[in-house]
Amino acid sequence: MASITMDNLCKVYIGGVKAVSDVNLDIADGEMIVLVGPSGCGKSTLLRMVAGLETISDGTLKIGDRVVNNLEPADRDIAMVFQNYALYPHMTVFNNLAYGLKNRGFKKAEIDRRVREAAQMLEIGQFLDRKPRQLSGGQRQRVAMGRALVREPAAFLFDEPLSNLDAKLRVQMRVEIRQLQKRLRTTSLYVTHDQLEALTMADRLVVLNAGRIEQVGTPMELYSRPATTFVAGFIGSPAMNMLPAEYLKTLVSADDLAHLPQSADLIGIRPEDLSLAPPKEGEMALTGELMLLEPAGAESHLHLKLAGLKDIFVARLPQVPDVSEGTALTFSLRRDQLHPFDSASGQRVA
Amino acid sequence: MVENNRWGNFFAHVILILGVAIVVFPVYVAIIASTHPPGTFVRGVMPLWPGTNAWENYTTAITEGRSRAGTPPIGGMMWNSFIMAMAITIGKLSISIISAFAIVYFRFPGRIFFFWIIFLTLMLPVEVRIVPTFQVVADFGMLNSFAGLSIPLIASATATFLFRQFFMTVPEELMEAARVDGAGPMKFFKDILLPLSITNIAALFVIMFIYGWNQYLWPLLITTDPDYYTIVMGIQRMVTGGDSEPLWHLVMATVVLAALPPVLVILFMQRLFVKGLTETEK
Ligand SMILES: Nc1ncnc2c1ncn2[C@@H]1O[C@H](COP(=O)(O)OP(=O)(O)OP(=O)(O)O)[C@@H](O)[C@H]1O
Ligand SMILES: [Mg+2]
Numbered sequence: 001m002a003s004i005t006m007d008n009l010c011k012v013y014i015g016g017v018k019a020v021s022d023v024n025l026d027i028a029d030g031e032m033i034v035l036v037g038p039s040g041c042g043k044s045t046l047l048r049m050v051a052g053l054e055t056i057s058d059g060t061l062k063i064g065d066r067v068v069n070n071l072e073p074a075d076r077d078i079a080m081v082f083q084n085y086a087l088y089p090h091m092t093v094f095n096n097l098a099y100g101l102k103n104r105g106f107k108k109a110e111i112d113r114r115v116r117e118a119a120q121m122l123e124i125g126q127f128l129d130r131k132p133r134q135l136s137g138g139q140r141q142r143v144a145m146g147r148a149l150v151r152e153p154a155a156f157l158f159d160e161p162l163s164n165l166d167a168k169l170r171v172q173m174r175v176e177i178r179q180l181q182k183r184l185r186t187t188s189l190y191v192t193h194d195q196l197e198a199l200t201m202a203d204r205l206v207v208l209n210a211g212r213i214e215q216v217g218t219p220m221e222l223y224s225r226p227a228t229t230f231v232a233g234f235i236g237s238p239a240m241n242m243l244p245a246e247y248l249k250t251l252v253s254a255d256d257l258a259h260l261p262q263s264a265d266l267i268g269i270r271p272e273d274l275s276l277a278p279p280k281e282g283e284m285a286l287t288g289e290l291m292l293l294e295p296a297g298a299e300s301h302l303h304l305k306l307a308g309l310k311d312i313f314v315a316r317l318p319q320v321p322d323v324s325e326g327t328a329l330t331f332s333l334r335r336d337q338l339h340p341f342d343s344a345s346g347q348r349v350a
Numbered sequence: 351m352v353e354n355n356r357w358g359n360f361f362a363h364v365i366l367i368l369g370v371a372i373v374v375f376p377v378y379v380a381i382i383a384s385t386h387p388p389g390t391f392v393r394g395v396m397p398l399w400p401g402t403n404a405w406e407n408y409t410t411a412i413t414e415g416r417s418r419a420g421t422p423p424i425g426g427m428m429w430n431s432f433i434m435a436m437a438i439t440i441g442k443l444s445i446s447i448i449s450a451f452a453i454v455y456f457r458f459p460g461r462i463f464f465f466w467i468i469f470l471t472l473m474l475p476v477e478v479r480i481v482p483t484f485q486v487v488a489d490f491g492m493l494n495s496f497a498g499l500s501i502p503l504i505a506s507a508t509a510t511f512l513f514r515q516f517f518m519t520v521p522e523e524l525m526e527a528a529r530v531d532g533a534g535p536m537k538f539f540k541d542i543l544l545p546l547s548i549t550n551i552a553a554l555f556v557i558m559f560i561y562g563w564n565q566y567l568w569p570l571l572i573t574t575d576p577d578y579y580t581i582v583m584g585i586q587r588m589v590t591g592g593d594s595e596p597l598w599h600l601v602m603a604t605v606v607l608a609a610l611p612p613v614l615v616i617l618f619m620q621r622l623f624v625k626g627l628t629e630t631e632k
Binding site for chain 1: 523527531532537542
C-alpha cells in the first residue's frame with residue numbers, strides 16, 4: 001500500500017506530441033482515482049508513465065516515498081490490468097497468475113496459496129487448468145484481475161479494463177472491482193471514458209483535457225460545481241446546456257440573473273434540473289417548443305427549441321410526460337442551479 | 351464455395367487426379383525400378399509392377415554402394431546429409447529467430463539498416479555467391495568438413511523475415527504485461543515468444559530441412575573426401591561415375607532411400623502444424 005505523488009509530470013513523445021503536460025496529483029493511500037477524458041487526451045499515457053511503460057519526460061513520480069522515475073515496471077510494486085487483458089495465451093490460468101510471482105522468486109507453496117486465494121476471490125477456481133482461449137470475455141477479465149491481485153502490489157493500474165465487455169457484464173464487474181478495491185484498500189488508478197463508470201467508482205475523479213488536468217474532485221463535486229465549461233460538458237448525460245447570458249436575459253426577468261457575477265457571460269443549465277411543475281419561490285421559468293420526445297423507460301429526454309436560439313435545448317425528466325411534439329412547454333428551474341462561466345477563459349465564475 | 355454441381359464435381363476430381371498422377375508417377379517408377387534385378391531397366395521396357403529383388407537391391411545399396419566406382423555405401427552418405435541438413439536447419443532457425451527478436455523488440459541505432467542488409471541477402475543465394483564463398487571457406491580450411499558444408503548456408507533472410515512478421519502480430523501488451531510481471535527481455539523471449547512461435551518454427555523446420563537435405567552444388571564443390579559425400583551428390587556420382595552402365599536398380603534404391611528422411615520430417619512435424627492450424631492461440 002502506498003500513496004502516489006505526481007509532481008509536474010510531462011510526456012513528450014518522439015516527434016514532439018505533447019501528450020501530458022504539468023500534471024500534479026496526490027493520490028492518498030487506499031484511494032481509488034478515476035481518470036476520464038475524451039479520446040486522445042492522454043489518459044493511457046499518464047497511466048503508463050506511472051506503470052513505467054512510458055518514460056517520464058519531465059517531473060517527478062513517487063510511489064510511497066520512493067522516486068520511481070527511472071525504475072523498471074517490475075520494480076515499482078504496481079500491477080496493471082490491460083484493456084485486452086494481455087493474458088499469456090500458451091499458459092494455463094494458474095500459470096498466468098503465477099508467472100509474476102515465479103519471476104520474483106516466491107516459494108512454490110506461497111505461489112500456490114496466493115493463486116488459490118485470488119482465484120477464490122474472483123470465482124475462477126474451476127478454470128485454473130484452462131488456457132485463456134477456453135474462457136469467455138468476462139472470465140478472461142477476471143483472470144487479468146487475478147494476475148494483478150496475486151502480486152499484492154502497492155497500487156493497481158487499470159486501463160479501460162471493462163471496455164471489451166457487454167453492457168450487463170460491465171455493470172457487474174464494475175461493482176465487483178469497486179468492492180474488491182474497498183476491501184483490499186489498495187491504491188488504484190483507473191482509466192475509463194465511460195462517465196458512469198467514472199462517477200460510480202471513483203473516490204476522486206480527474207478530468208483530463210489535451211494532456212492537462214481540468215479538475216480534480218469527488219464525483220459529486222465535479223457534477224455539482226464543474227470548474228470549467230469542459231468539465232461541465234463532459235460530466236453529466238445528456239450534456240449540460242450552455243446559453244449565452246445575453247440571450248438568457250431576453251427570456252427571463254432581470255431578477256432571475258441578478259445573483260450572478262457580471263463576468264458570467266455563459267450560463268450552464270443541467271437538463272435534469274428542469275421540471276414541468278409551475279415555478280415556485282426562488283425558481284425561474286423557461287419556455288420552449290417541444291421538437292422531439294425521447295422516452296427512455298423510467299425517464300425521458302425532451303429536445304426543445306427556444307425562441308431565437310439555434311442550438312437545441314435538452315431537458316431530462318424522471319418520467320415520460322404526456323405531451324405531444326410541437327406544443328410549447330414551460331419548465332421551472334431553481335436560480336441557484338444556474339452554472340455561470342466566463343466564456344473567454346472557460347472558467348466558472350461563482 | 352461454388353455451387354455443388356455434379357459435373358463440376360466430376361471435372362474437379364478429374365483435374366485433381368491428373369495432377370496427382372503427374373506428380374506421383376515418377377516416384378512410383380523409381381520405387382518399382384528399385385525392386386527389379388539389374389538389367390531390367392536398360393532393356394528399355396519399363397515394368398509397372400514390383401519385381402522380386404527389393405531386399406537384395408536395398409541391402410546392396412546400403413552396405414556396399416558402388417564402391418568400385420568410388421562411391422561409398424549410402425549409409426554414410428545419408429548420415430552426412432542428415433548432419434548437414436540438421437546443422438543448416440538448426441543454425442538457420444536459431445540465428446533468424448534471434449535476429450528477428452532483436453529487430454522487432456529492441457531500439458538500437460541502425461536497426462532499419464540492419465534489417466535491410468539482412469533482407470538484401472535474399473538476393474544472394476549460394477549459387478550467386480558461390481565463387482567468393484568457396485574462396486572464404488577454402489581460406490578458413492573448411493573444405494571437406496561439416497562446418498564448410500553447413501555454415502555458408504546458415505544465414506537466412508527468409509526465416510528472419512517470417513519471424514519478424516510473426517512477432518509483429520504478437521500484441522505489444524503481452525510484452526508489457528511480462529515487463530510488469532518482472533520478466534526481462536530474455537525471459538520474455540524464452541517464456542512467451544518462443545512457445546508462441548512453435549508452429550512457425552515447425553513449419554520452417556520442414557522447409558529448411560528439405561532445403562539443406564537437397565543441397566547439391568555446394569557439397570559437390572567443397573568435398574573431395576568420400577567421407578563427407580552427401581547422398582544427393584552420391585546419386586549423381588552413381589549415375590556418372592565408372593565406365594560401365596549405371597546400375598539403375600541401385601540408383602533407384604538410393605533415390606528412394608534419399609527421399610525418406612524429408613518425408614519422415616514432414617510426418618513428424620505435421621502433428622505440430624495441424625495443431626497450430628486448428629487451435630489459434632489468440
Ligand atoms: N507512441 C506514441 N507516439 C506518439 N504519439 C503518441 C503515442 N502514443 C500516444 N500518442 C499520442 O498521445 C496522445 C494521448 O494518447 P493516449 O493514448 O494517452 O490517449 P487516451 O486518452 O488514452 O485515449 P483513448 O481514450 O482513445 O484511449 C494522443 O494524441 C496520441 O496520438
Ligand atoms: Mg487509452
